[in-house]
């Protein structure tokens with residue numbers, strides 16, 4: 001069996017495409033699926049971004065997505081590899097959802113708009129990758145438009161994303177004068193030919209090859225020689241080991257909408273990207289080739305159709321083989337569970353799966369048993385690490401607006417927090433509940449869903465808070481003193497851990513200075 005697992009693991013590449021909204025994530029994903037033959041026509045992948053940022057827009061999209069959850073994971077085969085692309089929400093208010101998805105992938109492709117360069121959301125997403133040493137590949141998109149100079153962009157990526165880069169291709173011209181890209185390692189020129197499947201490839205002896213002048217004109221040929229030589233001098237050669245450790249990021253240039261430069265990216269990706277990697281648990285590290293099955297839930301998708309209340313828990317298989325109708329241990333609940341309809345996702349269709357291997361994502365129908373981070377095993381007690389909640393930035397008191405429905409409200413809040421819609425903190429001084437989010441829209445979604453799915457109604461009240469951070473001290477006494485002195489500003493999170501609610505930046509830094517022995521954590525997995 002273990003050779004079978006090894007063969008399956010070697011085939012798999014599980015990754016996410018991330019980007020600041022509008023950089024071209026959806027377009028690139030769709031082109032990758034087209035290459036894999038997973039879809040036949042452009043336009044088949046729906047953008048999940050919310051243009052107007054209103055609740056009803058969002059709910060509409062969620063309803064559609066809830067029904068066709070296939071868009072959450074898109075699998076396809078390409079050159080004998082099984083590629084799993086995990087979709088991430090396009091809206092920044094749901095960044096936490098993306099962070100959690102990043103815990104379930106082995107690598108990431110970052111899309112950057114050549115004109116806009118490194119944008120805010122890209123910085124945060126890559127920061128999460130760096131925290132986990134996730135290998136990152138960069139695709140600089142929209143070369144058919146006038147944008148920033150290639151060298152400047154690489155500087156920007158190194159500076160803002162703190163990635164060491166290694167360009168594997170280099171653009172010739174841009175915007176209306178975009179001629180194509182030169183593949184530095186293959187010594188190939190790919191001429192920009194919009195509308196063709198692969199562009200127009202020409203092998204060159206080297207950069208001095210006079211064919212280059214004929215193809216792109218003397219001026220552009222000269223410019224390419226100068227720039228490519230400089231790039232080769234300044235930047236390190238590609239080193240797969242360094243890439244796999246998250247220390248070196250290959251960079252490609254292209255135009256996703258024109259399908260240009262995408263094949264180079266994909267071909268390189270399937271060659272070098274990591275196969276399913278290991279995972280950390282509190283008890284021990286898990287290796288993918290272990291014979292026994294382990295997996296964890298990283299995302300829960302509610303079914304918004306009130307007639308079918310089932311949710312889908314997305315589980316990443318970490319080791320061994322997951323099998324249908326087999327008893328597994330739900331570690332947190334210490335309960336045996338088996339699944340009769342586990343689902344996998346192949347681009348536009350989903351199907352019941354008999355067996356799944358490390359790197360695969362399986363959808364488990366769930367009536368409220370799972371929460372994010374839950375582990376499944378063949379019996380071993382393992383608690384998965386590294387599925388952080390981030391310290392939220394927006395806060396409101398949540399109050400019951402219909403006393404007749406307090407049970408429903410409590411249940412709704414409980415389940416929706418497990419799903420990761422927002423975070424809840426209960427003040428220890430007066431038991432008032434505070435909802436914390438990273439985006440405004442999350443408050444509205446929570447209220448909407450409490451009403452529509454649980455028949456409960458809530459009301460928000462303002463609370464002046466700057467940050468909530470988890471606190472820890474080496475000695476019990478120190479913690480006790482802090483809790484006593486700051487009693488008004490202490491809450492517990494859903495797991496019962498102490499949280500300090502800082503009213504302002506100043507209050508936080510004063511607390512940090514006054515209590516050097518207290519550790520203030522800005523994410524939950526410390």
Ligand code: GDP
Nearest residue numbers: 019021022023024025026027142255256257258
């Ligand atoms: P996402 O928000 O990152 O998923 O971005 P989309 O894939 O939806 O793309 C945003 C916009 O950029 C759409 O209008 C795309 O058609 C456009 N776009 C994507 N790739 C390119 C490209 O290579 N060149 C140009 N000019 N536009 C592009």
